[in-house]
Amino acid sequence: MRTLLSVLRSVLLSTALLAPALAAADDPLVVYSGRGEALVGELLKQFTADTGIEVDVRYNGTPQIATQLLAEGRQSPADVVFLQDSGYLGALASNETLAKLPADLVVRVDPRFRDDAGRWIGTSGRLRVLVYDSEALTPAQLPSSLADLADPRYRGMIGWAPGNGSFQAHVSALRHLWGEEQTREWLQAMQRNAPATYPRNSAQVQAVEAGEIDIGWVNHYYLHQLRKPGMRAANYSFPAGASADAGNVLMLSGIGITSHSKKREDAAALVRWLTGDRAQRYFSLENYEYPVRPGVPTHPDVPPIAELNLAEVRQSWLTDVGPTLQMLRELDLL
Amino acid sequence: MLPLLGLLDAWLDPPPAPFALAPPSLVGLITDTRTLELLGRTLALAGCVAVLALPLGFWFAWVERRSDSRLLRWLCFATLLPVAIPSYILAATVRESLGPAGWLPAALAPQSFTGFWPAVLVLTIVTLPYVQILGAAAMARLSGAEEDAARLLGGGARAQLAVVYWPRLRMSSAYALLIVALYVISDFGAVAVLDTQVLTWRLYQAVDHQQLAEAAALAAVILIAAVPLFAAARFLRGGNDRRLQVANPRPPAPVRLTPSVHLLTVLLQVTVVMVGVVLPIATLSGWTLDGLATDARFAPLWPTVLETVAVTLIGTVVLVLCALLPALYVDRLRGGRARWFEDAVYAGSALPGVLLAFGLLLAALALGRMVPVEGFYAAVLGSGILLVLGYLMRFLAEAYASVRSALALVDPRLGETALLLDAPRWRFRQHVLLPLLMPGFAASAILVWLALIKELPVTLLLGGAMGLDTLAFRIYDRYSEAFYHDAGAAGLALLGVALLAAFVTLPWRRHA
Numbered sequence: 001m002r003t004l005l006s007v008l009r010s011v012l013l014s015t016a017l018l019a020p021a022l023a024a025a026d027d028p029l030v031v032y033s034g035r036g037e038a039l040v041g042e043l044l045k046q047f048t049a050d051t052g053i054e055v056d057v058r059y060n061g062t063p064q065i066a067t068q069l070l071a072e073g074r075q076s077p078a079d080v081v082f083l084q085d086s087g088y089l090g091a092l093a094s095n096e097t098l099a100k101l102p103a104d105l106v107v108r109v110d111p112r113f114r115d116d117a118g119r120w121i122g123t124s125g126r127l128r129v130l131v132y133d134s135e136a137l138t139p140a141q142l143p144s145s146l147a148d149l150a151d152p153r154y155r156g157m158i159g160w161a162p163g164n165g166s167f168q169a170h171v172s173a174l175r176h177l178w179g180e181e182q183t184r185e186w187l188q189a190m191q192r193n194a195p196a197t198y199p200r201n202s203a204q205v206q207a208v209e210a211g212e213i214d215i216g217w218v219n220h221y222y223l224h225q226l227r228k229p230g231m232r233a234a235n236y237s238f239p240a241g242a243s244a245d246a247g248n249v250l251m252l253s254g255i256g257i258t259s260h261s262k263k264r265e266d267a268a269a270l271v272r273w274l275t276g277d278r279a280q281r282y283f284s285l286e287n288y289e290y291p292v293r294p295g296v297p298t299h300p301d302v303p304p305i306a307e308l309n310l311a312e313v314r315q316s317w318l319t320d321v322g323p324t325l326q327m328l329r330e331l332d333l334l
Numbered sequence: 335m336l337p338l339l340g341l342l343d344a345w346l347d348p349p350p351a352p353f354a355l356a357p358p359s360l361v362g363l364i365t366d367t368r369t370l371e372l373l374g375r376t377l378a379l380a381g382c383v384a385v386l387a388l389p390l391g392f393w394f395a396w397v398e399r400r401s402d403s404r405l406l407r408w409l410c411f412a413t414l415l416p417v418a419i420p421s422y423i424l425a426a427t428v429r430e431s432l433g434p435a436g437w438l439p440a441a442l443a444p445q446s447f448t449g450f451w452p453a454v455l456v457l458t459i460v461t462l463p464y465v466q467i468l469g470a471a472a473m474a475r476l477s478g479a480e481e482d483a484a485r486l487l488g489g490g491a492r493a494q495l496a497v498v499y500w501p502r503l504r505m506s507s508a509y510a511l512l513i514v515a516l517y518v519i520s521d522f523g524a525v526a527v528l529d530t531q532v533l534t535w536r537l538y539q540a541v542d543h544q545q546l547a548e549a550a551a552l553a554a555v556i557l558i559a560a561v562p563l564f565a566a567a568r569f570l571r572g573g574n575d576r577r578l579q580v581a582n583p584r585p586p587a588p589v590r591l592t593p594s595v596h597l598l599t600v601l602l603q604v605t606v607v608m609v610g611v612v613l614p615i616a617t618l619s620g621w622t623l624d625g626l627a628t629d630a631r632f633a634p635l636w637p638t639v640l641e642t643v644a645v646t647l648i649g650t651v652v653l654v655l656c657a658l659l660p661a662l663y664v665d666r667l668r669g670g671r672a673r674w675f676e677d678a679v680y681a682g683s684a685l686p687g688v689l690l691a692f693g694l695l696l697a698a699l700a701l702g703r704m705v706p707v708e709g710f711y712a713a714v715l716g717s718g719i720l721l722v723l724g725y726l727m728r729f730l731a732e733a734y735a736s737v738r739s740a741l742a743l744v745d746p747r748l749g750e751t752a753l754l755l756d757a758p759r760w761r762f763r764q765h766v767l768l769p770l771l772m773p774g775f776a777a778s779a780i781l782v783w784l785a786l787i788k789e790l791p792v793t794l795l796l797g798g799a800m801g802l803d804t805l806a807f808r809i810y811d812r813y814s815e816a817f818y819h820d821a822g823a824a825g826l827a828l829l830g831v832a833l834l835a836a837f838v839t840l841p842w843r844r845h846a
Binding site for chain 2: 036037038039056058059060061063064066067068070071072073075076077091095156163165196197198199200201202203205206207210211212222223225226227228229321325332334
């Protein structure tokens with residue numbers, strides 16, 4: 001036991017002595033990415049090829065990255081945080097984990113797609129939609145509004161993913177759009193419709209395609225990633241009425257620089273590059289996402305943002321997830 | 335202890351919780367009816383899976399060792415493969431294939447193939463190979479002479495089971511029970527896909543919402559839940575270490591099963607292979623073919639395959655060697671202290687991977703606050719020390735079980751005889767001890783190899799700094815983003831690597 005302790009002591013001591021040397025030697029820019037390698041891996045390699053700035057990307061789920069970063073605090077090696085859901089960027093910003101971005105970076109994106117205080121900006125967007133089985137239903141049979149999805153006529157036909165970040169952010173927006181009581185009642189009415197629960201959005205799209213459920217409540221781009229000849233799954237946005245429907249919400253992926261980063265310039269270069277024309281086109285044309293910079297076209301298979309009657313949602317509403325989690329727990333959804 | 339200390343630190347001094355959910359007290363959490371409901375379901379799930387996987391696994395192990403039927407023995411080889419498939423992928427394919435729009439005729443198909451019993455099915459199929467491997471290793475050196483003696487003395491099959499088999503199998507069965515039950519307690523993938531709310535469900539929600547204090551309290555609940563399992567395993571294992579190994583046993587004669595038992599065995603094996611191997615392969619192949627049909631761009635696979643093989647092979651060697659130390663220690667120590675030490679080896683498997691990884695991370699952070707060297711934590715994270723520790727704690731039990739079972743069966747009189755004959759120690763080890771331990775080492779290697787191939791949460795959190803790109807990560811990443819063509823190809827490659835692992839260790843396991 002004594003030998004073991006002395007070995008442990010030696011390892012720790014040598015690690016402590018080596019730490020500054022290891023940290024100083026031409027370190028790459030450390031990026032914590034909650035965005036999948038499938039979506040951004042090639043893009044980040046291209047950034048290095050274009051700028052010569054080496055990037056060390058550490059992938060994980062967006063929630064786990066937020067948890068890790070908050071636990072690590074100033075000890076974190078992360079310089080840049082690139083997350084799937086803006087809700088978690090908001091959470092990090094409110095804990096002073098993110099630095100204020102240079103003004104010239106903030107103005108690169110549409111004002112709707114950035115933090116009011118300029119601590120993070122959106123890089124691309126995903127529309128909340130219904131995915132439906134076009135062999136089982138026609139668009140006319142689909143609900144005319146998100147509220148209508150809780151109608152008993154859809155009993156046994158729906159899927160959802162209450163554990164998913166986009167779901168929780170959307171419900172947070174609903175609490176602000178509809179109020180707490182109406183949102184709770186709507187969720188209860190949805191529960192009475194016995195929805196099938198899935199752990200993630202992609203599984204819902206797959207389930208619709210397989211004919212397991214008729215309607216899923218997801219983000220739009222999973223359908224386009226699903227490569228299958230003669231697909232039966234199709235996306236549906238709520239029709240534009242006199243006022244924008246609460247179902248038509250754009251969720252943002254975004255990026256921020258950690259407040260303790262010593263590589264601010266390189267980090268800013270990455271943020272600038274990801275909001276540049278080339279990266280924005282990649283998000284749009286390869287990932288089927290919505291670009292956040294005006295003037296960049298959307299993919300031909302994706303309805304342009306101008307055609308959508310988007311609900312007026314503040315970013316701070318999407319990041320107000322705490323009371324939503326409480327509500328979901330009270331309803332036994334989590 | 336290290337992850338528990340890290341979690342304790344997070345409980346006493348919680349990191350920021352931005353979503354402002356008040357952390358519950360430990361007592362409040364334990365007495366909460368919701369927690370008790372989840373705890374009850376977790377234990378019921380572990381119990382049901384163990385009740386199914388243990389007899390089935392030991393039966394398959396016996397068939398693998400003793401049956402004269404080539405078909406049955408090859409099917410036994412196929413029943414090992416589900417262990418390599420990530421449980422969430424198996425659960426997803428089962429949910430889709432046996433659900434309302436799946437392969438079953440409409441009249442037979444359930445409205446939804448989710449919930450408790452589908453989770454029991456999937457987890458039984460995933461854990462059954464662990465039992466089979468452990469059981470086959472324990473049966474590797476059964477003595478035909480002893481069986482004959484039992485038969486000559488008038489003992490029937492039941493008496494042979496009680497007198498010849500059970501004393502040699504009770505330690506393996508105790509370890510198998512622990513491995514199976516702790517696997518179920520710590521699994522999240524299958525239960526999440528099959529919508530079965532258990533303790534890990536709540537735990538992942540806590541981690542996902544930055545509630546590390548709550549996650550730490552739930553870790554305590556999970557460890558409490560594991561206590562009855564440890565007690566059951568001790569009961570199963572019995573009080574005495576029996577030295578029952580024969581140095582050069584005459585292999586028992588192959589047995590011909592009666593037609594009805596033969597048919598029943600084939601049916602059981604085919605069911606396991608259909609659900610655990612054919613369904614996932616069909617689904618993964620379908621995803622890949624759809625990608626080919628639509629000219630989807632596939633990510634390069636070979637570098638990932640080679641990296642997976644290299645990382646998992648190194649991990650396997652390190653883990654098996656590391657398992658030898660506690661096995662030798664417990665073998666010499668025995669008694670009460672040995673059992674406590676042994677329980678500690680298994681306790682690591684009770685913690686879900688994500689919690690174990692966060693525990694280690696938090697411990698390193700606490701250490702980083704104490705060591706006045708800038709960049710200490712980042713250097714530790716980047717060095718791979720935490721990853722090695724994570725793998726060790728997560729899979730030491732798997733590696734230990736078969737090595738310890740093999741050691742326990744070695745008769746100490748063999749060593750004494752070698753000494754009396756003045757044989758050098760190395761010759762005794764090379765010619766007597768190593769051949770006796772070989773089935774245990776081989777079983778240990780394949781158990782760990784197959785477990786490492788599909789490991790994800792520890793690799794993601796602690797291996798990210800090392801830039802590891804494994805097949806398990808590829809599947810998770812592509813499946814999450816609906817890049818099913820890539821996930822399918824990576825899944826098939828993963829099964830290929832698992833097949834390779836099973837083939838490589840087959841001669842040692844079979845002919846030791």
